[in-house]
Amino acid sequence: MTHLSDLDIANQSTLKPIGEIAEKVGIPADALEPYGHYKAKIDINQVQQKNGKGKVVLVTAMSPTPAGEGKSTVTVGLADAFNQLKQNVMVALREPALGPTFGIKGGATGGGYAQVLPMEDINLHFNGDFHAITTANNALSAFIDNHIHQGNELEIDQRRIEWKRVLDMNDRALRNVIVGLGGPTQGVPREDGFNITVASEIMAILCLATDINDLKAKISNITIGYTRVRKPVTVADLKVEGAIAMILKDAIKPNLVQTIEGTPALVHGGPFANIAHGCNSILATETARDLADIVVTEAGFGSDLGAEKFINIKAREAGFEPSAVVVVATIRAIKMHGGVGKDNLKEENVEALKSGIVNLERHVKNVRKYGLEPVVALNAFVHDTDAETEFVQQWAKENGVRLALTEVWEKGGKGGIDLANEVLEVIEQPQTFKHLYDLEQPLEDKIETIVKEIYGGSKVTFSSKAQKQLQQFKENGWDYYPICMAKTQYSFSDDATQIGAPEDFEITIRELEAKTGAGFIVALTGAIMTMPGLPKKPAALNMDVTDDGHAVGLF
Structure with missing residues (x-):
């Protein structure tokens, strides 16, 4: 068992030049826009669309716990396992947000020997997409306030402006602010606030757009607020959709990187999984489907949030059907749903598993409501006991649930072979896919x-x-x-x-x-934060940079 940190493992890995990774899936040289040696953007206009597009494998999870389930790790490890089985595969992931990276999460590129690389670049500024989204969002705020300052021809009611500024950082002090103070030349005073960048509607739009024209059309449809007679005001009314789309002209291009094992990976977009749909971009998923036979992707949080939105919002908008759904579960998470505290998870407790398995059971049933056959990935952790593992395996057997013990954190793709074989069986079976509701319903x-x-x-x-x-x-x-x-x-x-x-x-x-x-x-519902705060001891306290410019403390 390795005791190396995720960053140590990432730093010890040998990366292939990004041109080699592109060549592996047939990305033409004209389509590749390198950002250094190991990252690139893809010009989607240069990628040939194919009729028999790749099949989508969605990785979701049971309800998350503070113990962590390792959904991104399983997503990457499963793709590497397909790669080992000589399948033409790509992985499509969300980009991590800086705020949670410095707060609690520490990063979101997988873990152990199932990671996408270069890990420190992806977890920090990557190829600048989030900065472009932040700028585009705040440019719209500037256009709104300037319009009001210059005479307010549209009669926007500044008490009913819905659009907020954003920042890619957890900063609770900015949740509620007053702008325009300082006298007549500084603008018109009004209440405003900041959301985190991943909660911006621009982020959601970038991830749901199918091309640059669709991006522009969606931006023009944004409702920024209302007039004094409650009439909606849109970006089209302000006539700035072209300028905002221009800011995003490079951010709309998917980013190509690689896993530790050299599997091509598209990492693009990252809308909040609470307030938005929590999936990577349609453009990245569809580009991967044009290049590979199998695309492994994920959606935020448990299947009640991420998978539900993936199916009813993203897949519906893109016009594809997932071919298989993996539900990530851990012994630790099942025990926590059975009432065990985080500090007692190392102790064997089969009784808690019996109580907590109901959570996993409902997620499995929910996936079946879409006419899809779920595969449970039991993500192994070092303190799991044989008795606990056997209980979950027996539960799956008795309930007719496909389950594979998954050890990708420790073993990379090799630890996901059983899972990959289960998924391949499901992919070959006919599905009776359906959405949960019709759009015509109230x-x-x-x-x-x-x-x-x-x-x-x-x-x-x-x-x-x-x-x-x-x-x-x-x-x-x-x-x-x-x-x-x-x-x-x-x-x-x-x-x-x-x-x-x-x-x-x-x-x-x-x-x-x-x-x-x-x-x-x-x-x-409830009290959902669109601008998180930092914890008392943020992950940032453990972060540093070495003399030669390498990150320390990312995990």
Whole structure:
């Protein structure tokens, strides 16, 4: 068993020149735009589209716990396992956000011997996409405030501006601010606030756009706020969609990197999995499908959030169907859902597994509701005991659930061969894929369907504000959009303390947000933060840079 850190393992790995990685999947030289030796952007206009596109394998998970499930690690390891089995495969991942990297997460490029590289570049500024998105978002804020300052021809009500500024950092001090102070030449004073960049609608749009023209069209449809008579005001009204799209002209191109084992990887985009849809870009996924026979990708948090949005928002917008779904589970997470505290996870506790397995069971059932056959990846950790592993394996056998013990953190692709073989079997079987709801259904019906079918709730209550918004959105012609639920990731309910598989609970929709550019309606439950704060001891305390310019403390 290795005791090296993820960064140590990454630094000891030998990277291939990015041209070799591109050649492996047939990316033409004209399409490759290198950013140094080991990273590149791909000009999608130079990649030939094929009719028999690659099959999509979605990696999701049971409800996350503070113990961590290793979803990105399994995603990378599974792709490496396919590579070892001589399959033509690519992996498509989200880009990590700087705020969580310096806060709690420490990074998001997989772990152990299942990582995408160069790890420190990807976890820091990468190829500048997040900076471009931040700039585009804040340029729109500047255009809005300038319009008001210059006479407010559109009669925007500055009390009803929905658009916020963003920053790619966890900074609670900026959640609520006043802009325009300092007298008549400094603009018009109004309340504003900052979100984290990954919560920006520009990020969601970049990840749902199918080409540059679609990007521009989606930007023009953004509702930035309302007039004094409650009429929506869009970017098209401000006539700045072209300028904003221009800022994003390079950010829209997917980024090519590689895994430790040399599997080609596209890492592109990263919308918040609470407030947005939590998946990498359609452009990256579709480009990978043009280049490879199998594309392994992931969606944020558990299947109740990430997979639900992947299927009902991203896959629907892109027009493809996933061919297989992997549900990542760990002994540690199952025990936590059985009531074990984080400090006691090293102790064997089969009784807690019996209690906590209900969480995994519901995620498996939920995947089947889409007509897809799930494969459980039991991600091994060093303190798992034989008795605990055997219990989960026996549970799977008794319930007709495909399960593979996965050891990719320690063994790389070799540790994911059993999982890959299970997934290959599922890919070859006919699927009866279906979406959870039809877009023609009223917004409240879509929300109730998600709450009852996926969460296990019995009732949805709409606050008086949400009821008024439902009526207003219907009048605005927005009721045909899909729903993007904003909910805690730790529970099926809107209460993070309700672990396991709670039933017969009520969910309150306190507010709705119309993301008319991205093309979905956000339904807010509980207290979802769109600008996180840093913890008392942030991961940044362990980070440094060496004399020769290499990162230390990323994990």
